[in-house]
Amino acid sequence: MKHLPDKTVERLSQYRRSLSNILNTGKTHIFSHEIANLLHITPVQVRRDIMLIGYTGTLRKGYDIADLVALIGRIIDSDPGQRIAIVGMGNLGKAIIHYLHEIRSRLQIVAAFDINPDKIGKTYTSVLCYPMEQMEEVIAREEIRIGIITTPPEVAAAVASELIHAGIRGILNYTPKPLNVPDDVYLEEYDMITSMEKVAYFAKEG
Amino acid sequence: MKHLPDKTVERLSQYRRSLSNILNTGKTHIFSHEIANLLHITPVQVRRDIMLIGYTGTLRKGYDIADLVALIGRIIDSDPGQRIAIVGMGNLGKAIIHYLHEIRSRLQIVAAFDINPDKIGKTYTSVLCYPMEQMEEVIAREEIRIGIITTPPEVAAAVASELIHAGIRGILNYTPKPLNVPDDVYLEEYDMITSMEKVAYFAKEG
């Protein structure tokens, strides 16, 4: 698998989630237009994505759901399942931990960090919260590869530096402060305010 | 202003936020490459976006920050400032309310809804929480145009229907359940799990 397009990776994640649910219903096969309906996209997009990962359905029967789910897993999951740290145990941090726990993904949040002494030592949905000072040590010990930043924006850049210094390979930044990372660290940013303003803008007209 | 590209609208929101901060420092003008550095994009992108909204900087002095902020406001803000409701007062809902309040955006969350009797009647960062049954009435009375869904996924579709029935024009869905909305309702969806899996995938290689 050379390199899948950005958007294809996003959709694969969503195919897998939807298809996993369907598996429980006993249904074994699914057509591209059925998947498309689930996610409100087009069947062509589905077939194209599936083609890109080299899977082949059977004509007139569609795709074997279990096979497809398994293949997507082999493509987008790392072997041992990625281990994640979250920095900033405010409401957003708690929401993410709780949410990921419910979904039961192969992704695991294995450590939280905060500056607030009241939070340190407590566990949130079975994730232990460490003080910031132990970040480097814990990230090394727990073999954490990914960091999620949910701190106030003022400290986002400093947190990112620490994470990178500790050897993290990917960062998901929920702070509105744009980060600067070296080329070998993958960075994804999401800004809620921007999303809201976008909705506000496009909801105006039509 | 015909229709700005999706990505341009997103960036305009970010330009405004960064530039507003700079205004306080007394700096009055800024170059495209300075803006680009703030957001880690290219100067061409900045100039192109600014061109699209019809603003013109002065050669060798750059853009007048106050003017540009004001113009972006006229472009992307609705006249009275959009009024927003949030459905689901879990951690994520609280995080969003708190966050938007701090930023002091023109967007205002003016009502929250939840099913939990303990939450109803309480205020969160000065936003009052109503029972779900009052949704239609409150949305009409408060002239709310935008809804944010932060409920558990199982009820997302039902909530969306109610919002649409109550006359909402735009929806921001933080649930992993893809929604179906009529053409005249603008829908934006954000799925945290997908973002995490994407980071996990791209952090693997390089």
Next chain:
DNA sequence: AGGAAATTGTTATTTTTTTAACAAAGGATG
């Protein structure tokens, strides 16, 4: 003043993403 450097505005090119088109295969139908 004259030339060099910097910076904008805009057009052109390239890349990425989506959408369309359609041949091939397999089953269903009569």
Next chain:
DNA sequence: CATCCTTTGTTAAAAAAATAACAATTTCCT
């Protein structure tokens, strides 16, 4: 068994977005 319908896989075209290119103009420098 021949025909028709459905659905896949893939190539081609279109649309959207990012990047590059560059003329024009202002300031700075000598």
